Each structure stands twice: as C-alpha cells, then as structure tokens.
Amino acid sequence: xxxxxxxxxxxxxxxxxxxxxxxxxxxxxxxxxxxxxxxxxxxxxxxxxxxxxxxxxxxxxxxxxxxxxxxxxxxxxxxxxxxxxxxxxxxxxxxxxxxxxxxxxxxxxxxxxxxxxxxxxxxxxxxxxxxxxxxxxxxxxxxxxxxxxxxxxxxxxxxxxxxxxxxxxxxxxxxxxxxxxxxxxxxxxxxxxxxxxxxxxxxxxxxxxxxxxxxxxxxxxxxxxxxxxxxxxxxxxxxxxxxxxxxxxxxxxxxxxxxxxxxxxxxxxxxxxxxxxxxxxxxxxxxxxxxxxxxxxxxxxxxxxxxxxxxxxxxxxxxxxxxxxxxxxxxxxxxxxxxxxxxxxxxxxxxxxxxxxxxxxxxxxxxxxxxxxxxxxxxxxxxxxxxxxxxxxxxxxxxxxxxxxxxxxxxxxxxx
Amino acid sequence: xxxxxxxxxxxxxxxxxxxxxxxxxxxxxxxxxxxxxxxxxxxxxxxxxxxxxxxxxxxxxxxxxxxxxxxxxxxxxxxxxxxxxxxxxxxxxxxxxxxxxxxxxxxxxxxxxxxxxxxxxxxxxxxxxxxxxxxxxxxxxxxxxxxxxxxxxxxxxxxxxxxxxxxxxxxxxxxxxxxxxxxxxxxxxxxxxxxxxxxxxxxxxxxxxxxxxxxxxxxxx
Numbered sequence: 001x002x003x004x005x006x007x008x009x010x011x012x013x014x015x016x017x018x019x020x021x022x023x024x025x026x027x028x029x030x031x032x033x034x035x036x037x038x039x040x041x042x043x044x045x046x047x048x049x050x051x052x053x054x055x056x057x058x059x060x061x062x063x064x065x066x067x068x069x070x071x072x073x074x075x076x077x078x079x080x081x082x083x084x085x086x087x088x089x090x091x092x093x094x095x096x097x098x099x100x101x102x103x104x105x106x107x108x109x110x111x112x113x114x115x116x117x118x119x120x121x122x123x124x125x126x127x128x129x130x131x132x133x134x135x136x137x138x139x140x141x142x143x144x145x146x147x148x149x150x151x152x153x154x155x156x157x158x159x160x161x162x163x164x165x166x167x168x169x170x171x172x173x174x175x176x177x178x179x180x181x182x183x184x185x186x187x188x189x190x191x192x193x194x195x196x197x198x199x200x201x202x203x204x205x206x207x208x209x210x211x212x213x214x215x216x217x218x219x220x221x222x223x224x225x226x227x228x229x230x231x232x233x234x235x236x237x238x239x240x241x242x243x244x245x246x247x248x249x250x251x252x253x254x255x256x257x258x259x260x261x262x263x264x265x266x267x268x269x270x271x272x273x274x275x276x277x278x279x280x281x282x283x284x285x286x287x288x289x290x291x292x293x294x295x296x297x298x299x300x301x302x303x304x305x306x307x308x309x310x311x312x313x314x315x316x317x318x319x320x321x322x323x324x325x326x327x328x329x330x331x332x333x334x335x336x337x338x339x340x341x342x343x344x345x346x347x348x349x350x351x352x353x354x355x356x357x358x359x360x361x362x363x364x365x366x367x368x369x370x371x372x373x374x375x376x377x378x379x380x381x382x383x384x385x386x387x388x389x390x391x392x393x394x395x396x397x398x399x400x401x402x403x404x405x406x407x408x409x410x411x412x413x414x415x416x
Numbered sequence: 417x418x419x420x421x422x423x424x425x426x427x428x429x430x431x432x433x434x435x436x437x438x439x440x441x442x443x444x445x446x447x448x449x450x451x452x453x454x455x456x457x458x459x460x461x462x463x464x465x466x467x468x469x470x471x472x473x474x475x476x477x478x479x480x481x482x483x484x485x486x487x488x489x490x491x492x493x494x495x496x497x498x499x500x501x502x503x504x505x506x507x508x509x510x511x512x513x514x515x516x517x518x519x520x521x522x523x524x525x526x527x528x529x530x531x532x533x534x535x536x537x538x539x540x541x542x543x544x545x546x547x548x549x550x551x552x553x554x555x556x557x558x559x560x561x562x563x564x565x566x567x568x569x570x571x572x573x574x575x576x577x578x579x580x581x582x583x584x585x586x587x588x589x590x591x592x593x594x595x596x597x598x599x600x601x602x603x604x605x606x607x608x609x610x611x612x613x614x615x616x617x618x619x620x621x622x623x624x625x626x627x628x629x630x631x632x633x634x635x636x637x
Contacts, residue, residue, distance in 0.1 A: 032419065109418060169564020246556045246566070326419045333422065336559070362418060369421065376491035376561035380423035384487040389421070 003415065007086050007288040014093035015281035016310045021100045022112050022273050023314025026361060027053060028322035030265040033338040035327030039255035046320055049266045050312045056270025057308035060196045063356035064272055065299045068116065068279025071137050073124045075293040082287045087411040088127055089280035092119035095403035109389050111360035114396040116276040117141055122401020123408040141357060148348055148359040149367025156344035156371030163336055164375065177253040178232050182225040185260050190221030191347050192264045199354040224260060231256050254335035261342035268349035269361050270311065278307035337377045341368040363393065424483040426497055427555045433476045433504055434551040440469035440508040441544040441620050447515050448537050452530045456522060463515045470512040477505045491561060492634050500630040506623045507544050514616040523609060526602065529594045536587045536617065543584060543621035546577040550631055557634065567635050574628035584621040588614060
C-alpha cells in the first residue's frame, strides 16, 4: 500500500505516545495505595508495576485489542477506501493522547478507555457515516461502563464486610488475620490466573484444556498463599505501637496481601488499558500491510510488546512522581481497606477484558473504593469529587470524538 | 486524579484536638496550687499556658470544621462528629473561663476547703483525661466500622468516664455544703464567686461526660 511506512511509523509513534501517557498517569492508581501504606517502596512498586503491567498486556491484552481494532467500526463499508480507516485510527490515537495530556495537565480524572472509544466512534460517525458505527457493540461497551463500577463496588463491599466480620471485629484480630489473609491471597491469585488462562494463551504458544486451566490456577493460588503465609508468620507484633494503634501489626499483615492485590491490579490494568493504545495501532498496521480492511488475524505479539514497553517507559519517566505524590495523600486507604478495593477492581477488570469489553479501570476502581466506603470502611469520601469523575465520564466521550474528527480531516487532507 | 476522592479524614485531627483540650484542663492543677499558695506570679504563668492551649484547640477546631464540608460521605453523620468536636472544645473553654475568673479577682480559696477543692479539680482533669483516652479509640472505631470488640472496649471506657463524672458531682455537692458552713465568715461577693468557680470547674467533667455520650451515639449508628 502507498505510504505504508508513513502510516506504520506514525501509528507506532502515536501508539507509543498514548501508552506512555497510560503508564505515566493511570498506573499510579494501581500502585499508589501500596506505596502509601508502605507495603512497597517506590522502587519496588515501579518494578512490580512494570513486570505485571507488561505481563497483563502481553498475556491478556489481546481480546480487548481486537474489540478496539475491529469491534466498533464496521469495516466492510471501508473495503474500497482502506486509507480512511488508517486516517481514522491515527486521528483517534492522536485525539485520545492529546485529550489525556490536556486532562492530566488540569488534574481531571479522565478514563483512557472512554477517550479512545469516544474518538473512534466520533471519526467513524462523522468522517465515514453514522451507519459505519457498530452501535450494538458501542451500547454494550457503554453499558459495561455502568455495570463494571457497580460490580466492583458490590464485590468490594462483600470483601471488606467479610474482613470486618472475620478479623477486625474479633477479640484477637492479629491471630485471625494470620489465619484468614492467606485465604484472600489464594482467592486473588486463583481468580486472576484462572481468568487469564480460560481466555487462552495461544498467542504465546500455550494451550490448556479447561481442567488443566483450573488445576494450574489452583496450584498457583496455593503456591502464592503458602509463600504469603510464610512471610506473614515472620511478622512480630510491635507491642509498643500496637498499644496506641491497635491495628498496627494487623495492617502489616494486610500489607503483605496488598502486594499481591497490587500485582493483580497492575496485571488487570495492563490487560485492559494497553489495548487503548495498541488497538488502533494494530488496525493501522494490518490495513497498511495488506491493503485490505478485513484482517481477521490475531494481534501480533510484537505490537503487544510495544504497548507494554510504552507503559513501562511512561511509568519509569513520569509515573514515579505521580505514584509518590498520590501515595503520600492516600493514607486513609490502609492495607485492610485498600486490598479489598484492589481485589474487587482487579477481578472485575480481568473478567471484563476476558470478554473483550474495554472498561475504564479508573472508574472501576472508584466503584470499588465506594463499595468499601459503603461497608463503613473509609473515613471520608468527597462526593463532589465523585461527581466530578462522573462529569468527566460524560465529557470525555464528546471531547475525544471532536478531536478525532478534527484530526481525521486534517490527515485526510495532508497524508498521501 | 483518583486520590482526590478521599476527603481529609477528621479522625486524627479529632484525636489531636481532644489531647490539646486535656492538656489545657491539666494546667488548672498547678494553677490552683499557685493560687491557693497566693503565688500570683506563678498562677499567671499557668493561666498563660491555659490560654495558649485553649487558643490552639480553637484553631484546630476551625481547621477541622473547614475540612468537613457537607459533600463528605462518612460512616457516621457529620453532625455527630461536629458535636463531638464542640464538646471537646468546651472542656478547654471552661478551663480558660475559670482560670480567668480566679486570676482576675485574685481569689483565695479558703483554707478550710482548699484540700477538697484541689481534689475536685484533680478529678475533673481526670474526667478530661478519660475523655481523651476514649476519643483516642476513634481511629480503631473507624477501622472496625463501629462494631465488635473495639466498640465494646470504647463502651467500657465511657462507663469509666461516667463513674468519674458521678464522683465529681458528689465532690461538688460536698464542696458546696462546706462553703455553706463557713460562708457567714466570708465576704458575700467572694462567696458568690466561689460558687461560680466550683460550678465552672465542675462543667469540665460535664463536658467530658458529653464527649462520652457523643461517642456512644457514634456506636449506635
């Protein structure tokens, strides 16, 4: 195809830009609670985030990428004009990236997923025609944006309520915590592994049957909880501080658990959000290479690697500052509360990305935090800010769409 | 950013505030010792400390109020926390009022009741101290969602606070009776103000008791 190198080069550049932005801003949500509760140092948090974001992106990021790439625009209408899809996807990437940059400069809590979906719908509906948008799929995606925070909130409520009942409200919370926390660890590791395995790891050369998947997830769950239990056993109560803060040592036990849920959260985030950057990139590459729109091939692994790398670079260059600032201010989310929110959000996100639906990790986590709050777990939640997050929910879609339309016409007029 | 949804937690500041209020009332002990000894220079110093703490408590109170907007979603009603803050603050206010009155009039506590009076002050300060001990459980209460073993612990602390308050009531009645027996030998204006001093001092334990009531109210939600 003419200008193939141009297209691929630009798409890779914009895709990297957006992946960088995701790593720079979004990852803080996943890791900051662990840093704030001193479960992890910043250096370790970045390392953990880098490894698990990358793993999430590469192992589990494929399904959502396919949806972003093929699920929103009805590409059969573009069979004769494949370059329109390329312009559109380039425009969407640049629009979403710019909007994220504007938003994070102003401290607005916007969702990367909403930006990119808004942008793709915008260019397709205006640039090509309203009939080019697969509205059924779009409705499903938007519905998931309502359902996923509710689900995460509900799960978080249940988890935190169980923590209160089984551990915190008992006479001997420390012994109880040492007994029950490994079970939560098993639950976290088992869920994340199982969902990832069930979704399939064919693209990395691993094919397992249903039974094998369950057994492997079970084995990893047991392994993690055994290691966790061994670490927990070595925690000695600090009687002096415990006298003033009765839950000091108990929280240190939960801090170990939180390292595991933070890994889950980073994995979940990688699996869902990397697609926002590389979905359009994958679309451009497949069209530019073959000249045909209907590319049914799986997303190539090197594209997932590129997305994962972009996130890690964003994390290392800018994300560490965000994690440090957020971590300092997030102290009210102690490990016993933070783990509940993270585990609920991570499970919801991994399940959603298993079905290929791109949801907003930010909003899912907000839902989970509110769930812990409903279980009377959080000192104070500012409902004004929650309101603002909902407003940004609504504003981001037209903003992404508008920018995408502008860039689409720009590319159409200047690119070959 | 996500972190902004966490409002400023009122828990630590409330615990800080009750500590300052207690420190304020505690100054009354050396203050009255000096006043009874007639050492007004020293009494003045302790009165300055009382004022200093009261001022500090006042500022912290305003700061806490400022960070408790109506938009906060909390496990307990905001009004109850504000009310708790108010009664905590009143412990410090009473300490300031009574020390101001005594210093301003250079009041001598009659020798006949001096010992009992000092015990009375001590027990009122003890009530404030018990109130501090109870409020310091607030962070644990928030962690457990105001239920279970921690809630029972706080109930016990508040019961002890009630016992101390009842004791101060008894001491107060005894003091009044003692003044009544000697009041014919005293200047009438002095007598009036003596009753006033006892009343104001006794209100410290009353306020401490109300701190306990407020905590119980939080438990019942």
